[in-house]
Amino acid sequence: MTNHRLPHPFSPETLDAVAELLQAAEQYGLGVAFQPDDDGWRVSYILGGWPAYEEYELPAGRLSNAFDLHIASSAALKPLIDVGERAERFFAEQDGRS
Numbered sequence: 001m002t003n004h005r006l007p008h009p010f011s012p013e014t015l016d017a018v019a020e021l022l023q024a025a026e027q028y029g030l031g032v033a034f035q036p037d038d039d040g041w042r043v044s045y046i047l048g049g050w051p052a053y054e055e056y057e058l059p060a061g062r063l064s065n066a067f068d069l070h071i072a073s074s075a076a077l078k079p080l081i082d083v084g085e086r087a088e089r090f091f092a093e094q095d096g097r098s
Contacts, residue, residue, distance in 0.1 A: 010069065017073035024077060028084025032076075033060065040067035043076040045083050 010018075018034070021043070025032045031046030043063045061083070063076035 014068075014070035014073070017070050017077075021073045021077055021080060024080055024084065028080075028087055030080065030084055030087070032063075032080070034069065034073075037065075039065060041065070041069045041072040043072045045080055047087075 021032060025045070033042075033044045033046055035042045035044065042065050044060050045063055046060045063079045063083075064072045066072035066075060
């Protein structure tokens, strides 16, 4: 049987940027959505079951948009970390009130 694999559509640098973003998201308990659109790629965070969801009514938010997935993923890292740190502060405040 012959394996007719197509070349991978993403560069190693793109895969590294995506992996770094996913690792950061996992650290903070956030989800990440990668959406192709007419302008390239939109990268968003997903709060899911985060208790602040009800308070802020923000189930998700845009982190970056770029023509290239590598650039979009790289550009999304700092905003994702900022959201994650805000989530940690929120939980710390909630734990302090209990």
